[in-house]
Amino acid sequence: MRPPGKDSPLVIFSRPSYDWVNRINLKAERVAQLKQSSGAFEEISRSLEFDCAQSAMSLASGQLSGKIHDQTEMDFDPVQAIRTVAEAAREGRSAALTPELLLVIRHGEQNSAGFRSSDPQPREGARPIPAVRLVAALTGAFQWFTADSFMELNPVEQSSICFLRLIEIQPFESRNEETAIIASSLFTLRSGLPPLIVPAERVEQYRSAKAAGLAMNTTAMVDLFAHSIEHSLDQIIQVLERQSPP
Numbered sequence: 001m002r003p004p005g006k007d008s009p010l011v012i013f014s015r016p017s018y019d020w021v022n023r024i025n026l027k028a029e030r031v032a033q034l035k036q037s038s039g040a041f042e043e044i045s046r047s048l049e050f051d052c053a054q055s056a057m058s059l060a061s062g063q064l065s066g067k068i069h070d071q072t073e074m075d076f077d078p079v080q081a082i083r084t085v086a087e088a089a090r091e092g093r094s095a096a097l098t099p100e101l102l103l104v105i106r107h108g109e110q111n112s113a114g115f116r117s118s119d120p121q122p123r124e125g126a127r128p129i130p131a132v133r134l135v136a137a138l139t140g141a142f143q144w145f146t147a148d149s150f151m152e153l154n155p156v157e158q159s160s161i162c163f164l165r166l167i168e169i170q171p172f173e174s175r176n177e178e179t180a181i182i183a184s185s186l187f188t189l190r191s192g193l194p195p196l197i198v199p200a201e202r203v204e205q206y207r208s209a210k211a212a213g214l215a216m217n218t219t220a221m222v223d224l225f226a227h228s229i230e231h232s233l234d235q236i237i238q239v240l241e242r243q244s245p246p
Contacts, residue, residue: 024226045086054078056078056181060175082195095190096146116171129169159225160184168214193229
C-alpha cells in the first residue's frame with residue numbers, strides 16, 4: 001500500500017515480528033564493545049565502503065566478479081559516493097537524505113549536473129515518474145523519509161523503502177540503481193550499522209526482492225538487507241576479535 005497520493009513512497013504491507021532485529025542489535029553491541037579495544041576500526045570502515053561500492057556496481061551491472069574500473073573512465077565514482085554518505089551519517093539519526101545530498105552522491109561535489117530531464121522507458125516492472133513530476137516526487141519521498149512514522153521503522157526497513165522508492169522514481173539519466181543502494185546506506189550507517197553490501201551469492205534473491213518491491217511488497221528486500229547487514233557484522237566481529245588483546 002501507499003500513503004495518500006499516487007507519487008507517495010512505498011510502504012510495507014505489514015510489519016511481522018522479524019527475528020533478525022534482536023540478532024542485529026546484539027551483534028552491533030558486540031562490535032561497539034570490540035571497537036573500544038581496537039585501533040583498526042577506521043581501516044575496517046574503509047574496507048566496508050569499498051565493499052559497498054563494489055556490491056552496488058556489481059548488482060547493477062550483473063557482473064558479480066567484476067572490479068571497479070579506473071574512476072577516470074567512469075561517470076560515477078562509487079567509492080567517493082559511499083564516503084560522502086558515510087560523512088553525512090556522522091550526524092547520527094538527524095542525518096537526512098536531501099535532494100542536494102543525492103546529487104552529490106551521484107555526480108560528486110564539483111559536478112553541476114542535475115536530475116534527469118527526459119522520460120525513460122519503463123523497466124523491470126518500474127514505471128518512472130515523468131520528468132515534469134520528478135521534483136515533486138523526490139520532494140514527497142524525502143519528506144516521507146523524515147516523517148515520524150518512517151523514523152519509527154528499523155534502519156534496515158528504512159534503507160529498503162528508500163532503495164525501492166529511488167529505483168522506482170529513477171531520478172537520474174543513468175546509474176540509478178548504484179546510486180540508490182549507496183544513498184540508502186545512510187539509514188544503516190547513521191544508526192551505527194554497516195553500509196548495504198549484498199553478498200554475491202545472494203544475487204538471485206536480490207533480483208527477486210527488487211521485483212517484489214516494485215510490486216509494492218517490500219518484505220523480501222527487508223529480509224535481504226537484514227541478512228546482508230548481519231553478514232557484515234559477523235565479518236567485523238571476526239576481524240575485531242582476532243585483533244583484540246588476550
